[in-house]
Amino acid sequence: MFKKILIANRGEIACRVIKTARKMGIATVAIYSDADRNALHVKMADEAVHIGPAPANQSYIVIDKVMEAIKQTGAEAVHPGYGFLSENAKFAEALAAANVAFIGPPKGAIEKMGDKITSKKIAQDAGVSTVPGYMGLIADANEAVKISNQIGYPVMIKASAGGGGKGMRIAWSDEEAREGFQSSKNEAASSFGDDRIFIEKFVTQPRHIEIQVLADSHGNCIYLGERECSIQRRNQKVIEEAPSPFLDEATRVAMGEQACALASAVGYTSAGTVEFIVDGGRNFYFLEMNTRLQVEHPVTELITGVDLVEQMIRVAYGEKLALAQKDVKLNGWAMESRLYAEDPYRNFLPSIGRLTRYRPPAEETRDTYVVRNDTGVFEGGEISMYYDPMIAKLCTWAPSRGEAIEAMRVALDSFELEGIGHNLPFLSAVMDHPKFVSGEITTAFIAEEYPEGFDGVELDEAALTRVASAAAAMHRVAEIRRARISGRMDNHERKVGADWVVTAQGTRHAVSIDADRTGATVTHDDGTSHRVTSDWTPGDTLARLDIDGTPLVLKVDKISGGFRLRTRGAEMKVHVRTPRQAELAVLMPEKLPPDTSKLLLCPMPGLIVKVDVATGDEVQEGQALCTVEAMKMENILRAERKGTVSKINAAAGDNLAVDDVIMEFE
Template sequence: MFKKILIANRGEIACRVIKTARRMGIKTVAVYSDADAGALHVEMADEAFHLGPPPAAQSYLLGEKIVEICKQTGAEAVHPGYGFLSEREWFAKALADAGIAFIGPNPNAIAAMGDKIESKKLAKAAGVSVVPGFVGEIEDADHAVRIADEIGYPVMIKASAGGGGKGMRIAYNQQEVREGFQSARNEAKSSFGDDRVFIEKFVEEPRHIEIQVIGDNHGNVIYLGERECSIQRRHQKVVEEAPSPFVTPEMRKAMGEQAVQLAKAVGYNSAGTVEFIAGKDRSFYFLEMNTRLQVEHPVTEQITGLDLVELMIRSAAGEPLPLRQEDVKLNGWAIETRVYAEDPYRSFLPSIGRLARYRQPEEREGVRVDTGVVEGSEISMFYDPMIAKLITYGATRDEAIRLQIEALDEYYIRGIGHNIHFLSSVMQHPRFQEGRLTTGFIAEEYPEGFAGSPLTPEKRERLIVAAAVMNVIEKEREGLIDNQLSGHGAVYGEDWVISIDKEQVPVRVEDLGGQYTVHVNGRAVSVDTDWTPAEPVFHASLGGQKVAIEVDRRALGYALSHMGSSHHVIAYTPRAAELAGYMIEKEAPDLSRFLLCPMPGLVVSIDVEVGQKVEAGQPLAVIEAMKMENILRAEKAAVVKSINAKKGDSLAVDAVILEFE
């Protein structure tokens, strides 16, 4: 077994590998860019070495430098994590030439499966079901349109060397093929240094289901069940679970055997994933093979009881797999949600900056958090916007969902936008809970974007009760500080009016030595809590049910976040509540005449001129953020009055790009 390994990655996956290596008694070497000098993975590793400036091409993609660091430190092997160098054939070869083990598949397997065009040809030859499409090189947009016409719409345009949703577009007509072809090529070139794309039939009502495989250097390959990854946005996975609520034992066996068949065809000898797209009739087609550890691997670990990183390390060290196919047992249900630095209230636009406050759920039975950040960490524009992965595990799918909703409420993230509310909304959605999933779930269920989860009567009462108790605790604290109160019980029987989103509700709060009873809507709700005004999350038992509510102070009252939405809640005395109705509200300024930059990003192009008349839906500008191109379109017909930005400009959120007459 290796005595020391280097992790050629950053963030949560680097931390994840370090944890397993530490448990196995293996020392670790971290590498980092300028942007990650104070990162968690650097702190966790036994040694750490600087690579270069923040851009990946000048740091994490410097394979030759990483090989030199291995020689310098005596690292006998490299784990590449996912992304960066994990699927670069030349890097695996460079390590082999230097006598350093690559904790991943052999270079031939990477080469065969890394090119999505060649992998489809190989899969077809191996007897694996493939999606109808054009697997050759596409010359230009006109060629792309001809191909799409032959296949039949809708079609998927996808980067040959792609991954992570970059360089992918769905087109429903010729015009969308032309636009998507160019954007996909641009993103592919920017992200992977390879602008080749291919086109295939887009299966409607599709489910994204993948099979986890693991192999060794002795010809053994097995599959470890499936993962359902259908909840996606812009082809980027958001929620994953294992097993799939759609897959039958017969379907699992058929998919698994095809995955193993393909893996054996390339002599696969590590952890990898064979991705399929499944139709509603349970037909399935090969999409691609990822020759690396997947982001969503923890859900497979939870239901199999296996450590995939350990299996990868042992395989790279020459050990045979410790189990056979018949030994693989799937127990319980696991769900993973990806906590991203993005703002779901602003069309999921990327958010960058410092984690001014960061609290995550406490890890416990059924709750696991994989992260690479701590409070004060920087979410950089140079890398993936993932903050953490929340994994919950239960005996049933319903239990795993319940634990997700509870744990998501325990997060407290400030300083950047995040998608916690959206993830909670998905978990609560009836269609998700029923398991009726497709890759179009988000587009179909949130067609107008995300505006927060509905305020149900149950949630409304919880927030009213919580605000009433928090108000009493604060008043007692103020009284003790002023020497006006002798302790708990001094505000026994106080009447208050709780305003929630401007709707006023009378309540009565009784405090019997720290045990509270709130009378609301003819009900008496008991509350047990040790919350203090300094705590950002209100943990309590309300009527015997444990709840967690995020607390943010406002000039008047609180913003309380719970189960996927935030609400302004104010505690008034009865007289103050009466007077509040006379307060004049300030109107928001009219910004409809401006095109504002919706995210921090780089101007790729300005597609209009001063004086030009534009129509609704017409492209106005293209902004790149986190390696993804975003086309900004006109919301209505207008005439361009002025242009305040140009190609190459770096813009902040809400910077004015255009003004209309």
């Protein structure tokens, strides 16, 4: 077996590979840029080599620098992770020339399948059903518009060397095709060093289902079930699960056999993924093959018990697969939630900064559930503007889909994260959404269910009553603590009042508390009672409670007269007052937010790529005003209403912070 491998990547996937290598007794080498000097993967590895400035195109994807790190450390093999150089045939060729093993497929397979244009042609020649599209190279935006009209809108504009949602746009009109072509081209060049673009028909109401394959160099190929990846935003996966709630066994077998046939046709070895679009009649169409480990591989590992990274290393070393197809059994259900550094309340725009608090739920493996968290960050670390915004992949497993979802709900509620904008509230909201719970989902789920974006969750009456009961019991504990500290009490039960008024989310709950040594019974003014037990103490930022035998997890911050509580995607200020204080609070005026309707504010920290208007221009609703780049994604900011530009405060090349004023309107 290899004695030392280098991981040509960063973040959570580098940490993930290091864990398996350590388990196998293999020494590891990390590489890092200026921005990642103190990163978790650097601390975890046995050795680390600095390879250049923060931008990936000056460090992580510069083949010569990675090869120099290999030479310097004597690494015998390289695991590329995903993204960066993972599907770069020139990198595989350079490794082969240096007699260093590539923990991935052969160069020929990368060239044939890694390039989306070539892979579609091969699939068509092999008799695989594919989505209609134009596989040739597209010269410019005008040609892109012409081809889009020939295929018929809507179309998907994609980077040939793309992945991870980079360089992808959906166009519904000539204008969007023109804009999308240029943005896709720019993102593809920045992320992959390859700006080739192709266009295909965008299939409406599709499900995105992919098959995990594993092949060795001795002619063996197996598939390890499927993953449902339909919950996507901007063509980037947000939640994945395995197996799919939609497939039947016959379709699973057909897709798996076709995926293996395709892999075998190109001499594929290592782990790879064949992606399909599946329609409502379970007809499936080949999309592409990813010649690498997928971001969402943990859900496959959780339902099969197979360590895919270990298998990749063993295959690269020349070993035969220890598993045959008959040995692959799918056990239970697994969920993966991608935790991103993006603000759901600002249309999911990227967020950067320091993680002032990072406390994921404890990883556990039990007979009835599993909690797993793949991450590459730590409390106090920085989220950089230079790389992918993923913070962690939170995974749960349970015997059934419903139980896996419930385990994920609790895990999300238990995940403490402060300092940056993040999508935890949105992930929680999806877990409770009736369509997701039923499994009736398509890739249009987010666009259809959140057409105006995400503005938080409003808890229903039953959930609010549970939260109000919890808040009242917690407030009583805090009041006892205050009274003890002030020396006002000997027998605290007699000094702290029993009657309180809890206000939350615009509702009012008059309650009475009867406490004993094991908990508190909270009785509401409608006569209903709820038993609350917890070991929460004032100052704890996470409260794990039991309400009538059902768990409730709250993130807690103290505010004047109550708490800021977060649970199940909802965030609310909960005030707990005496009846007299509640009467007076009704008379207090509300503070109004400032008027920013005549300002274009920068929605994220980023770089101004271009400004499309000038002072004095009259703009129409929906017109492009400027383009801001953050985390390798270009974001076009558009006019929300008709108006006239009175002042422009930023120019191309400027770096802006959140809420910096880009331009003003009359």
